[in-house]
Amino acid sequence: xxxxxxxxxxxxxGGTTPxxxxxxxxxxxxxxxxxxxxxxxxxxxxxxxxxxxxSSPVRSLSEIEARETPRQPTGLEEFDRVLGGGLxxxxxxxxxxxxxxxxxxxxxxxxxxLSETTNVLYVTGEESAEQVALRARxxxxxxxxxxxxxxxxxxxxxAAVSEQKPTVAVIDSIQTLYSGELSxxxxxxxxxxxxxxxxxxLAKQTGIAIVMIGHVTKDGALAGPRxxxxxxxxxxxxxxxxxxxxxxVRAFKNRFGAVNELGVFAMTDRGLRGVANPSALFLSQHEQxxxxxxxxxxxxxxxxxxxxxxxxxxxxxxxxxxxxxxxxEGNRLAMLLAVLHRHAGVSTFDQDVxxxxxxxxxxxxxxxxxxxxxxxxxSLRDRPLPRGLIAFGxxxxxxxxxxxxRGQERLRExxxxxxSIALIPKANxxxxxxxxxxxxxxxxxxxALDKLR
Numbered sequence: 465x466x467x468x469x470x471x472x473x474x475x476x477x478g479g480t481t482p483x484x485x486x487x488x489x490x491x492x493x494x495x496x497x498x499x500x501x502x503x504x505x506x507x508x509x510x511x512x513x514x515x516x517x518x519s520s521p522v523r524s525l526s527e528i529e530a531r532e533t534p535r536q537p538t539g540l541e542e543f544d545r546v547l548g549g550g551l552x553x554x555x556x557x558x559x560x561x562x563x564x565x566x567x568x569x570x571x572x573x574x575x576x577x578l579s580e581t582t583n584v585l586y587v588t589g590e591e592s593a594e595q596v597a598l599r600a601r602x603x604x605x606x607x608x609x610x611x612x613x614x615x616x617x618x619x620x621x622x623a624a625v626s627e628q629k630p631t632v633a634v635i636d637s638i639q640t641l642y643s644g645e646l647s648x649x650x651x652x653x654x655x656x657x658x659x660x661x662x663x664x665x666l667a668k669q670t671g672i673a674i675v676m677i678g679h680v681t682k683d684g685a686l687a688g689p690r691x692x693x694x695x696x697x698x699x700x701x702x703x704x705x706x707x708x709x710x711x712x713v714r715a716f717k718n719r720f721g722a723v724n725e726l727g728v729f730a731m732t733d734r735g736l737r738g739v740a741n742p743s744a745l746f747l748s749q750h751e752q753x754x755x756x757x758x759x760x761x762x763x764x765x766x767x768x769x770x771x772x773x774x775x776x777x778x779x780x781x782x783x784x785x786x787x788x789x790x791x792x793e794g795n796r797l798a799m800l801l802a803v804l805h806r807h808a809g810v811s812t813f814d815q816d817v818x819x820x821x822x823x824x825x826x827x828x829x830x831x832x833x834x835x836x837x838x839x840x841x842x843s844l845r846d847r848p849l850p851r852g853l854i855a856f857g858x859x860x861x862x863x864x865x866x867x868x869x870r871g872q873e874r875l876r877e878x879x880x881x882x883x884s885i886a887l888i889p890k891a892n893x894x895x896x897x898x899x900x901x902x903x904x905x906x907x908x909x910x911x912a913l914d915k916l917r
Contacts (some may be wrong), residue, residue, distance in 0.1 A: 472497040473653040478691040500648045533720060536631065536673065539577025542729055542738035543570065545767070546700060546713050548721015551632060551673040555720060556664045558638075558693065559713075560678040560686045561702025565737055566711050566729070567677050572600060572607075575733050576666060578632055579609035585630040589616040589640030598751045603735040614621040618643040618659050622666060626659030630672060635663065637677040638692075659690060666694050693717065705824050710745055711736060712825065715765070725765030743770040745879060746823035753851055756843030759883070760835035761856045761874035762827055766869070766876035770854065773832065775839035780816045790831060800837055800859060807863030807909050810841065831868035833859035834887070834912060843911060849916065852884035857892070863909045867891035875901060887912060 471480045477500055479490030486493050535550030544550045549556070561567050568591075575584045588596050593614045600607045607689055613624050619640050625633055635641070641659040642650040649655070660676065667674045676696070679685045680872050686693060693699050700718040726741035739745060747759065747770060756775045761768055773792075780786065787799050795820055804810050808854040819836055823829050834857035856874060858866040866876070871892030878886060878903040886903050893905040906912040 468599060471500060473499075475653060478653065479493040487769050498653055500652045502578060507662070536544070536578070538574040539580075540570070540574055540588065540736075540738060542727035543574060543702065545765075546715045546725045547698065547723075548725070548726040549717075551675075552697075552720045553631075553671040553673060554667050555673050555698065556667050556676045556696040557673070557698040557700065558678050558686065558696040559675065559681045559700040559702065564694055564704045565704065566731060567702055568636055569599070569603065570713075570729070571636070571677070572610075573603065573635060575604040575610050575632065576600070576607050579607065582631040583611070583628065584609070584610045585613060585625065587613045587615060587621055587624075587633065587635050589614075589635075589638055597695075599876050605735075616640050616642060618662060622662065625672065626664060626670070628781055629639055629670070632673045632675065635674060635676045638663075639679045654763050660692050660695055689890065703824070703826065705723045710739070722765045726767060726769070742767075743877065746771040746821070746825055748772050748774075748794070748822055748848050750757065755846045755848050756839055758835045758839040758849055759854045760827075760832055761854055761878050762829060762831060763868070763870050763874060767827075768873045770877060770881060770883075771825055771827065773835045773839045774820045774822060775836065775843045776816050777812065777840055777843040778809060778818075780814055782886055784816070785812070785814060787817045788817075790822065791826050792819055792836065793828065796830075796833070797836065799861070800833055801840075803859055803861060803863060803909065804837055804840070808913055810844070811914075812840070812844070815844070818911035829868070830858040830866075831856045833857065833891075834865060834909075838887070838912070838916070841916070850885055851886040852882070853887060854878045854883045854885070855887040855905075857887075857889040857912075863913060865889045865906055865908060887915060 466524040469481060472484050473480050474488040474490060474493065475496045476493045477488065479488060481489055484497055488496050533552050535552060537544050537550040559567055575586055578584050593612055596612060611628055615621055630895065638660055639651045639656060642655050643658050646658055647655055663674055680686055697719040698715065701714050701716055703712040703714060709731045711729040711731055715723055715725045717723060728739040729736040730739055758773050760771055760773055762771055787794060787797055799814050801817065817840060835855045837859060838849060838855055856868050858868060860866055867889040870893055871888065875886055875894060875898055879898050884900060884902060887902055888905055890905040890907040893903055904915050906915065
């Protein structure tokens with residue numbers, strides 16, 4: 465009988481150590497070691513790993529024929545956008561998100577659409593077959609050609625996939641699977657790593673596209689070892705508040721398409737539906753101009769989006785004024801307030817400053833700097849910005865306004881939605897005028913504020 469031993473596995477890097485330590489000796493992360501039981505047979509199985517692809521002779525890179533990878537559209541336009549045009553044969557996609565946000569619903573809709581033209585397989589480990597059938601019936605999906613397997617044992621799933629030979633297989637979810645060759649419990653680091661590696665190998669060897677659903681931690685990151693994200697080809701995250709009807713799917717890694725691509729969905733009683741004009745979601749409808757509001761043009765992957773930035777500046781009644789952001793980086797707000805004081809002479813040391821990106825979207829690009837400062841100045845002066853104004857641009861520590869990438873696309877999107885004034889970096893000024901859009905090009909923060917006096 466195989467003897468088992470206790471090891472500690474790092475949840476971030478997947479490294480192992482024979483005893484618990486406060487800090488992982490491999491990646492130096494704190495409090496990431498988790499106890500797991502590994503049998504000697506499992507330890508020996510590490511030597512049986514086969515390469516993901518068959519070996520080939522060494523060739524010159526110029527001799528290799530480069531061709532476009534064919535795509536398999538899922539029938540959901542927004543989902544295809546995030547994937548880079550559709551699923552690729554042999555690709556492994558990992559999608560994560562909070563419980564109940566719509567991961568299973570989205571993939572069940574995609575399989576129902578794909579089943580009209582190809583063979584598909586849905587493997588459920590969290591729900592029974594009856595529960596999945598009930599959801600499909602509630603959504604009104606045509607699932608007569610969708611094959612369903614309720615199983616959590618990896619070896620049985622591999623056998624079913626090899627027998628069915630589907631074009632696309634969905635695993636719901638990777639944390640529920642276990643391999644009989646490991647003695648650890650399902651969901652442990654060793655089980656998740658082993659099952660993901662075996663499924664990835666199966667996808668590469670057979671050309672089957674596999675989509676895996678992953679759980680997330682309380683911090684919003686995918687649960688399990690960090691190596692899980694390195695194994696797969698594409699990592700998608702569901703974003704949005706479960707109390708809201710809108711969902712965002714963002715690509716954080718994609719070997720077959722653009723990263724940071726964004727898909728926007730609306731949750732209805734018939735499932736998730738793509739939103740044709742997502743900019744309308746992130747713009748508030750004010751009957752009249754209000755202070756503390758500025759619309760910015762941001763770029764999410766290949767898609768320009770218009771997002772409203774709202775700021776509230778109020779007198780502080782505490783020794784330490786509050787700096788709070790929602791959808792934006794908090795540390796960057798503190799830096800911008802320092803720049804505002806140094807290069808524009810505007811002090812907020814006795815003011816609470818709150819900044820929010822409307823619609824639940826998260827903005828990480830520095831092109832939000834100028835709109836944030838304009839919204840803060842509007843709230844501080846209690847004076848609305850000019851009607852039809854849109855802005856974008858990065859603000860440097862020296863007070864300069866730096867250009868943002870793809871400025872022309874942002875301006876065209878603004879003109880299409882009826883905006884009439886664009887306050888932008890001088891380097892982003894278009895060579896040809898854009899119909900209906902007046903350009904205010906600036907290179908310094910004080911110059912941008914002078915335009916609004």
